[in-house]
Amino acid sequence: MDVEQGRYPVTLSLALAYFTSIGESRLPVVANDNRRRVMLCARAAKTLGLAVPILYRYCSCQISEPTARKMINTMNETEPLNQVAITKVSEDKNVVEYRLPNGLKVLLLENHTAPVVTVLVLYKVGSRNEGVGYTGSTHFLEHMLFKGTKKHNPEKGNGIDDLLTQIGAYWNATTWFDRTSYFEVVPAEYLELCVELEADRMRNLLLRQIDHDSEMSVVRNELERGENYPEEALEKDLYALAFREHPYHHPTIGWRTDVEGVPMDRLREFYNTFYWPNNATVVLVGDFKCDEALSVVAKHYGKIPAAPHPIPEVYTTEPPQEGERRFEINRAGDLARILIGYHVPEATHKDNHALAALRHILGSTYERSSCLYKILIDTSLAAETFARHDDLRDPGLFIIGATVTEDVEVKQVEEAIYSELERLSRELVTQEELDRAKSSNRKGTILAKADPSSLAFMLGEAESKADWHWLMEYDDKFDQVTPEDVRRVVATYFNKSNRTVGTFIPKEIEMSPEQMQAAMEAAEAQAEIESVLDAKHDLAELMANKPAVAKAKVKKPKIHTSSFASRLVKKVLPNGLTVLLMQNPGTESVGVCGILKAGKYFTTEGYKNSNLAELVADLLPKGSVRYSKMQIAQALESMGIAGGLEFSVDNYRLGFGTHVVSDDLPMYLDLLADLIRNPELSSEELAKTKIEWRSRFTEALNNTRSMAWNKMRRTIFDANHPFYEKTFEEQMIDLEEVSLETVREAHKKLFTPKGMIITVVGDTDLDEAFQHISDKFGDWHGDEPPSVDVPQASLPAKRTRIDVPIPEKKSTDIVIAHPTDLMRTGKDFYAAKLANAALGQDTITSRLGNVVRDRAGLTYGIYSAFSDTAFGSAPWSVSLSVNPKNVEKSLDLVSQVLSDYIENGISTEELSKETGRAVGAFTVGLASSLGIARALTEFEFLNLGPEELDNMSKNYAAVTKPQVDAAMKKYFHPEKAVTVVSGTFDK
Structure with missing residues (x-):
């Protein structure tokens, strides 16, 4: 022992201290219980980060070292909590x-x-x-x-x-x-x-x-x-x-x-x-x-040791910037953009919360009461804008960005931003502005708690910046910010010598039809050569050492019947509006969502397949009879939901949904009712919105994914079909022809209480919630929306490939698709969903992902999916992105996977796996009040009701392998699919 004491003096003192701390007054050198002796040594080793052999020898265990190690491993697996020093x-x-x-x-x-x-x-x-x-x-x-x-x-x-x-x-x-x-x-x-x-x-x-x-x-x-x-x-x-x-x-x-x-x-x-x-x-x-x-x-x-070395610290600091830095990117593109970054302190600095308040005040495209919206969006200088405060562990950047409207110089936008910052460095923001920012921040914290995962992510981010107490103290410190604090941080950090400015200036690259054809032919020829030379991407070889399916042993999610039907309160107002109500106590918040039958399908004759319904929806939050655009924006900001009254539109639905703090539910419903029933729909806002939309279409023309899907929808559907989509150039022409009178007529026709659904789920009194809805919507009347009758689109006669060249793109988008007649209410819906899930729902574990991403490494993401199955005829698709050089390899592998899957069917193990996934995902997807509200709303829209929701787990579990195999043969037809490849082709 003297030798060991001499060689390991630090070990001796630490071990003595450790054993004393756990109630052992001396080292266990004379104990007869070898297991206890080994356990104590092992626990000391784990706690102190010491090598096991050192403590093994030091504690004089009268057994061999291999035996001791075996005992230690056994102890590590079974040691209960009360024996671990936590x-x-x-x-x-x-x-x-x-x-x-x-x-x-x-x-x-x-x-x-x-x-x-x-x-x-x-x-x-x-x-x-x-x-x-x-x-x-x-x-x-x-x-x-x-x-x-x-x-x-x-x-x-x-x-x-x-x-x-x-x-x-x-x-x-x-x-x-x-x-x-x-x-x-x-x-x-x-x-x-x-x-x-x-x-x-x-x-x-x-x-x-x-x-x-x-x-x-x-x-x-x-x-x-x-x-x-x-x-x-x-x-x-x-x-x-x-x-x-x-x-x-x-x-x-x-x-x-x-x-x-x-x-x-x-x-x-x-x-x-x-x-x-x-x-x-x-x-x-x-x-x-x-x-x-x-x-x-x-x-x-507990059995994992601490690092045997100190974790390296980052000691490099950035010296103060001594003058403006600028750069410019020139490449093929759509609209000019600008980013301005200012150096700001680390997250733990005393100015952090004032900078965060400034972020609220500067705002973004969807914060319509904000400074940036007023000076850039409202003036039509920019199509999009934002302010972002990157509060990091070390000093970071405060970034202001904008997408410049067509025919506007970048310099105009840049000068407008500087002018606003200069004003904020001189003038105090109003107490009202700051109070709205504080209310938005604090209520945002409450709303985050409505989704437990959001709170977990917030705690994690706080740990990365400082520690979790930083988050706990955040709202209180934010509330202490004064108008003078905001002015001071603008004056301190937002100056020329502290900023870096980047601009994107698109260069025009005109391609004649002949050049486009040559590019496509060159791409096909080169890709064909590469595919022949690269034998690695053969399905059989890639899967040679891979089990056919996962055979991991894990307890499957419980197959159970939910209780939504028994908990749900359904009421229908005399005007035909359906109200769904359900309590979810303890969250301090409410999920509110709804649907009107006001999608593109219902658009006025003469405007089929136009964006008229979406244009009306986009105008709703921009003013009503009772509230100005600014009043609406300020009310939403004070509720902590700056973008909480945006409306989405698809083929059949106009939808809305958000979380609100329970006390704000009456205010939210009041705003919602006025925007839906009495929008202002002014010529001024229509003109501004048209400018924003032109920018959106211009961006889409340079987006590989948007262009691929646009071409796909125009190829597999005829011009009178609800899923057909005009070219972006045609949509721009349509947009210019829309008059204010047309917009108002469309609103009058599309917006009706008949068929509308409003769902409220959360921490609120249901009778009071219903009364609010009845008061705001009860005296509204309108016509019955037309029934939906979607014609079945025919399958293409044969497999077709179309290339859409877009210059100077580093990644290519591929879409493979054809129409299907799958409907959500169909008897084989669950079988078809499971067939698709095993094929491509997940980019890693599904068949396509396992081969094309995981094995071949050709893509970051590959998926298969059914589009909107509400009324049938929607596309079934496979989509992925790849390097231009890998297009042919990827298409070849996708084809092999599809052929093998359809020919041989789903395996029993895959079916079991996907059933478990569907059942578990059902539980996870309903973790928040808003998630529940959305599900209830959609099932009501489809006339399925809460009973279908209650039985979803059982419905998935009842699906058999023959049913899945039959569904894939019925709905998957890659031999007749259209393939669209969009991007820059390797010459």
Whole structure:
């Protein structure tokens, strides 16, 4: 022992202190209980971060070291919570913080409003921890964390995605400057499964070269997709120029050559540096008991040691900027854009909340009472605008951006922004403006609690910026901001020498029909050669070592009958308006949504397939008989729902929906009624809206996805069909021809209480809610909307390919589609949905994703889907994005997967997996009052009622393999599908 004391003096003192702290007055060197001796040594090793052999030798266990290790491993699996030294650190607003001996921080918040839990694990590593040569490693590693561990290996059919798919989880991961977050939203019964999965991949990743190679091209396609959009290109260069020394200089996704070149060993080193308990926070929010949840966390994380090294700190700081910096991007595009970034302090700085208040006051396109809206949108200088405060762990940027209206110079927009900032540096904002911002902020916090997952994400973000107490204190500190504080921060930070300015100036590239044809022919010829040369992308070879389906063992979600029908109150006003009401107490908020039969299908004769219904909907929030546009905007802002009265339009529905604080429900319903019944519909607002829409169409002409779908709808439907879509140029012509009289006539015809549905779900008195609706809508009358009779579109005679060239695009969009006659009310609906789910509902675990993304690494995202099945004839499609060079390879693989699937049918394991996914997703999707309200509204619209909602789990569970196989043969016809490829073709 003297020798050991001499060699390990620190170990001796730490061990003595540790054993004393747990009630052992001396080292267990003479104890006869070898298991207890080993357990104490192991616990000391875990707690102190010491090597097990050191404590093993030091504690003089009278057994062999291999036996001791075996006992330690057994103890690690079974040691109960009361034997793990967990510290309760603090509690605030029902959030409780615990700390495990290995340094893991645990945040628990019980929320029993829905049988759902959110598990979020945040690692304090982001792109700020990267350097030249391995930028993007944080994000690349995020992808690799889904590639498996020894215990949960996709190659064995029990990977993370395999398991989570079967229970209907909503899961993903995100990377940002300061953090990487992994999360799962699941039925509450699967809390332990998620904790176990996250704990396992913290230290046990396989990190195989083959996974690195396939995932690199997936990440690269994600990067290429972003490069298609001017906004993303501008923001990447804005940060790169504003930060020269601090690592915020690097884009989160990384520089392209780093993404392509970073070796597996470098990613492994990055993983071994940062993925440790003492660099992580586990956040659990939802339907659980804290002591039970903590026991689960201790069971799975307690056995992981702390990092054997200090977690590297970022010590580089950005020196003050000494003059304006500018850059310009010139490439093919649509509209000019501008981004202006000002250096601002870190999130914990005393000025942070004043800057946040300024963000509210500057506003955005949909905050119509805001400064930017008034000076840019209302004046038609810009089609879109926003202000964003990036409050980060280190000093970040405050960004103001705008999309410039056609025929307006960028300089005009830039000068208007500077003029407004200069005014705010001289003049105090009014107390009324600031009070609205404060009300919006505080009510926004209440509304976030209505969705437990939102609160989990907020806690995680707070941890990345500072710690979770930062969030708990945020509203109180925001309320302390004064008008003078706002003026001071504008004067301090928003000056010329502190700003970086980026502009996107589109260059026109005219292509003649001959040039377009030549580009398409060249692309097809080159792609054909590459496809022949690349044998790697053969389906049989790609799947040679892959199990046919996941065979992971996980308890399936409970098949149960819900109770919506018994809890729902349905009332119909004399004018035909249907009101649905249901309580969901304890949330302090209410979900409100509704539908009118005022979609494109019902548009006045002569305007079929136009955007007239959508144009009317867009004008509704811009003024009514009783309220001006500004009064409406101010009321919504004070409720914390600046965009909460926007209306969406599809073929059949005009919809609305939002969360409101319970006390604001009467005000919201009052506004809603006046906007729907008595909109102002002024010539001034119509003219401004037309300018905004022209900009929208111009942008669509340069968007690969929009152009692909536009061409598709014009190809598979005739001009009189509800799903047909005119060219964007034709839509611009239609827009110019719409008069104010036409708009008002359309409103009068389309908007009627007959067939309208309003649903209220949440923490409110149902009788009072109904009375409010009756008071506001009861004396409204209108005609019966026409019945819906959608003609069945014919399948194309044969497979067809159409290419749509758009110059200078880094990523290409592909859509493969044809019409189907599937209807939501059809007997085979559930079978068809399961058939599609196994094929392409998920970009990773479905067949298409497994082959084209996971195995071949050709795309960031591939999906199959049925469009609106309310009345039939909607498209069934497969869509994906790829590098232009990979178009033919991808199409070939998609064709092989479809042929194999339709020929051989769904496997029993796939059917079981997709049934579990559907049942679990049903529970997760109804975690909030608004989610419930939307589901009830849609089922009422389809005349299915709450009974169908109650039986959904059973309906999915009753589907058989023969039914799914029959459905796919009935609805999937790739041999007659139209393929549209939109983008820049490799010459």
